[in-house]
Amino acid sequence: xxxxxxxxxxxxxxxxxxxxxxxxxxxxxxxxxxxxxxxxxxxxxxxxxxxxxxxxxxxxxxxxxxxxxxxxxxxxxxxxxxxxxxxxxxxxxxxxxxxxxxxxxxxxxxxxxxxxxxxxxxxxxxxxxxxxxxxxxxxxxxxxxxxxxxxxxxxxxxxxxxxxxxxxxxxxxxxxxxxxxxxxxxxxxxxxxxxxxxxxxxxxxxxxxxxxxxxxxxxxxxxxxxxxxxxxxxxxxxxxxxxxxx
Amino acid sequence: xxxxxxxxxxxxxxxxxxxxxxxxxxxxxxxxxxxxxxxxxxxxxxxxxxxxxxxxxxxxxxxxxxxxxxxxxxxxxxxxxxxxxxxxxxxxxxxxxxxxxxxxxxxxxxxxxxxxxxxxxxxxxxxxxxxxxxxxxxxxxxxxxxxxxxxxxxxxxxxxxxxxxxxxxxxxxxxxxxxxxxxxxxxxxxxxxxxxxxxxxxxxxxxxxxxxxxxxxxxxxxxxxxxxxxxxxxxxxxxxxxxxxxxxxxxxxxxxxxxxxxxxxxxxxxxxxxxxxxxxxxxxxxxxxxxxxxxxxxxxxxxxxxxxxxxxxxxxxxxxxxxxxxxxxxxxxxxxxxxxxxxxxxxxxxxxxxxxxxxxxxxxxxxxxxxxxxxxxxxxxxxxxxxxxxxxxxxxxxxxxxxxxxxxxxxxxxxxxxxxxxxxxxxxxxxxxxxxxxxxxxxxxxxxxxxxxxxxxxxxxxxxxxxxxxxxxxxxxxxxxxxxxxxxxxxxxxxxxxxxxxx
Ligand code: SF4
Ligand code: SF4
Numbered sequence: 001x002x003x004x005x006x007x008x009x010x011x012x013x014x015x016x017x018x019x020x021x022x023x024x025x026x027x028x029x030x031x032x033x034x035x036x037x038x039x040x041x042x043x044x045x046x047x048x049x050x051x052x053x054x055x056x057x058x059x060x061x062x063x064x065x066x067x068x069x070x071x072x073x074x075x076x077x078x079x080x081x082x083x084x085x086x087x088x089x090x091x092x093x094x095x096x097x098x099x100x101x102x103x104x105x106x107x108x109x110x111x112x113x114x115x116x117x118x119x120x121x122x123x124x125x126x127x128x129x130x131x132x133x134x135x136x137x138x139x140x141x142x143x144x145x146x147x148x149x150x151x152x153x154x155x156x157x158x159x160x161x162x163x164x165x166x167x168x169x170x171x172x173x174x175x176x177x178x179x180x181x182x183x184x185x186x187x188x189x190x191x192x193x194x195x196x197x198x199x200x201x202x203x204x205x206x207x208x209x210x211x212x213x214x215x216x217x218x219x220x221x222x223x224x225x226x227x228x229x230x231x232x233x234x235x236x237x238x239x240x241x242x243x244x245x246x
Numbered sequence: 247x248x249x250x251x252x253x254x255x256x257x258x259x260x261x262x263x264x265x266x267x268x269x270x271x272x273x274x275x276x277x278x279x280x281x282x283x284x285x286x287x288x289x290x291x292x293x294x295x296x297x298x299x300x301x302x303x304x305x306x307x308x309x310x311x312x313x314x315x316x317x318x319x320x321x322x323x324x325x326x327x328x329x330x331x332x333x334x335x336x337x338x339x340x341x342x343x344x345x346x347x348x349x350x351x352x353x354x355x356x357x358x359x360x361x362x363x364x365x366x367x368x369x370x371x372x373x374x375x376x377x378x379x380x381x382x383x384x385x386x387x388x389x390x391x392x393x394x395x396x397x398x399x400x401x402x403x404x405x406x407x408x409x410x411x412x413x414x415x416x417x418x419x420x421x422x423x424x425x426x427x428x429x430x431x432x433x434x435x436x437x438x439x440x441x442x443x444x445x446x447x448x449x450x451x452x453x454x455x456x457x458x459x460x461x462x463x464x465x466x467x468x469x470x471x472x473x474x475x476x477x478x479x480x481x482x483x484x485x486x487x488x489x490x491x492x493x494x495x496x497x498x499x500x501x502x503x504x505x506x507x508x509x510x511x512x513x514x515x516x517x518x519x520x521x522x523x524x525x526x527x528x529x530x531x532x533x534x535x536x537x538x539x540x541x542x543x544x545x546x547x548x549x550x551x552x553x554x555x556x557x558x559x560x561x562x563x564x565x566x567x568x569x570x571x572x573x574x575x576x577x578x579x580x581x582x583x584x585x586x587x588x589x590x591x592x593x594x595x596x597x598x599x600x601x602x603x604x605x606x607x608x609x610x611x612x613x614x615x616x617x618x619x620x621x622x623x624x625x626x627x628x629x630x631x632x633x634x635x636x637x638x639x640x641x642x643x644x645x646x647x648x649x650x651x652x653x654x655x656x657x658x659x660x661x662x663x664x665x666x667x668x669x670x671x672x673x674x675x676x677x678x679x680x681x682x683x684x685x686x687x688x689x690x691x692x693x694x695x696x697x698x699x700x701x702x703x704x705x706x707x708x709x710x711x712x713x714x715x716x717x718x719x720x721x722x723x724x725x726x727x728x729x730x731x732x733x734x735x736x737x738x739x740x741x742x743x744x745x746x747x748x749x
Contacts, residue, residue: 016545040545043545044547046475066476079538102473103527119706125516128748147515238519239522244339245333
């Protein structure tokens with residue numbers, strides 16, 4: 001059974017309680033119509049439910065989420081997948097700032113652009129590796145303090161002269177990897193990262209995730225892979241190790 | 247280049263008493279004691295942690311200051327010069343551990359508590375019940391009741407979640423990583439036995455301690471280490487850490503070498519990688535953002551747990567606290583500038599922030615004047631040394647106090663300030679298995695429980711002498727305090743009269 005909720009004028013607290021309670025009762029699929037800025041959708045849910053959001057969800061979508069799949073058929077706002085543990089978020093539009101902050105597992109696929117500080121402090125632990133892929137471009141401080149995970153920027157459909165990422169890309173990064181389809185200007189990079197070519201293993205990882213990404217959005221994988229990628233990696237997993245006197 | 251720093255301490259060994267048992271050699275975790283044909287101390291390595299002194303069966307060891315290492319000078323203290331030398335040699339930031347050791351005025355020692363004489367009798371706590379129970383959480387603006395058809399009166403107001411404390415003292419936030427698992431075990435067991443709370447700090451909660459969930463405050467800090475929905479729900483209360491008294495405005499940094507298998511599991515980061523907590527939460531740039539995080543946590547915990555926001559005591563603390571309460575926090579924790587730390591830049595620890603006494607008075611006053619004091623409990627941290635400080639803090643408006651350093655001292659800490667080295671000889675601020683083993687959690691829990699029992703007894707004595715039988719009657723009752731040796735502006739800020747003035 002699919003549970004349809006009309007979110008028009010529905011207070012977020014009530015809406016999320018309906019979802020939580022129904023999920024507790026065994027409901028597995030939800031469709032939220034007329035979503036209009038309701039915060040915390042999917043917050044902290046531990047069950048493998050599926051939520052389709054028709055309309056724009058509010059901030060902190062999928063925060064602390066641990067399992068569900070969320071599909072957004074519009075733009076998403078700030079804080080998507082904040083401190084998320086597991087599950088999948090698929091945004092058919094663009095997403096706002098601080099997406100994937102402290103994310104430590106699961107997938108976040110955005111078709112369009114992403115805002116400032118994306119993937120900041122994402123981290124990984126053993127097999128739990130967060131994946132963030134944005135089809136468009138990213139704002140400043142992308143991947144800042146990143147401690148793990150995979151972040152991919154595709155820069156599709158961008159206008160002439162629009163950079164694929166803003167300034168301070170990978171500042172303070174000490175783990176994980178960023179793949180970028182195209183080039184970035186040296187001066188936009190944080191001083192803790194280096195640019196490297198992709199090796200076989202990178203290509204395997206990238207192809208695997210992009211294949212899935214393309215399936216969600218009906219894109220052509222070969223076309224995307226036809227452009228060269230670069231890889232950003234931290235120079236050290238201890239960037240601030242030598243700041244101190246004894 | 248060999249360091250030119252003169253040793254800070256001199257280790258004296260009375261060879262006539264030494265029986266060459268080598269216990270000191272085994273006990274020193276800083277590598278100071280060598281054994282050739284006899285024990286030979288390398289003075290430069292001594293940090294005066296007193297481990298060898300305590301365990302020498304012959305009491306043959308004394309540690310003294312290296313008095314004339316630096317020629318006396320009232321302006322250029324030995325420490326000042328030592329720090330310059332260290333920086334000249336390394337070009338680095340000076341790191342340190344524990345709280346601010348400088349001679350700033352300790353206002354607790356300038357406050358005196360009232361007592362009853364003749365006209366309103368004091369109460370003997372040995373014979374009469376004394377209520378120390380405290381509830382942390384948002385209190386309603388007013389209570390409404392309904393009468394049932396049988397004439398019974400029921401409470402109609404919905405009460406927000408509250409956490410019950412049997413003693414108004416909770417343990418301070420100390421992360422697993424900064425301190426050892428045996429410290430966390432000791433704190434959790436003692437909290438359970440004493441009816442109070444321990445605080446995970448920002449490093450997550452070890453799985454083994456999940457059964458203590460009813461006695462745990464779980465912290466959410468900027469690094470979000472070990473934060474997931476199960477963690478948030480394994481708690482009595484959730485705390486958003488914005489600041490720490492010892493290092494306001496500064497993040498945390500657990501060096502990779504301390505991130506072993508177990509810590510990596512709890513923090514959920516790879517073994518050996520640095521655990522960096524950025525200075526700000528990157529999703530909080532305003533009071534509105536803070537509110538968003540508070541309610542994100544409430545959503546994730548089904549509105550069943552109070553949410554605390556911890557800030558360091560800074561100049562504008564009263565206005566900030568007001569914002570925090572309006573943002574929806576159920577508890578505000580204020581950490582004064584004498585609060586401890588596992589590691590902080592010395593320049594920050596020693597120069598940034600304000601004393602908790604003033605911050606507490608300012609926050610309580612502000613919330614009262616705005617009519618929102620009932621919306622949140624106030625927890626006061628950073629420099630509570632004994633039950634006297636606790637009583638005074640409660641009279642100044644605190645609902646409960648925090649002890650961090652005092653708890654560690656009960657566990658054996660000698661305040662040597664070397665926590666950041668990871669070599670703590672007392673098994674506290676270390677992850678080295680051979681050192682961690684030195685702290686038996688059962689013994690530790692017993693000592694902490696004793697401390698809280700002792701403070702409770704003392705607090706009851708104070709209440710009795712004040713002629714009240716409940717902590718609630720002392721809370722915020724500044725009329726029962728008097729200041730001594732304080733200027734009039736400080737008295738005004740504290741809201742207390744000078745000693746010698748009656749009602
Ligand atoms: S512990 Fe005391 S008696 Fe034993 S070797 Fe050291 S100084 Fe000598
Ligand atoms: S915790 Fe250990 S290292 Fe830190 S001050 Fe106490 S005894 Fe020294």
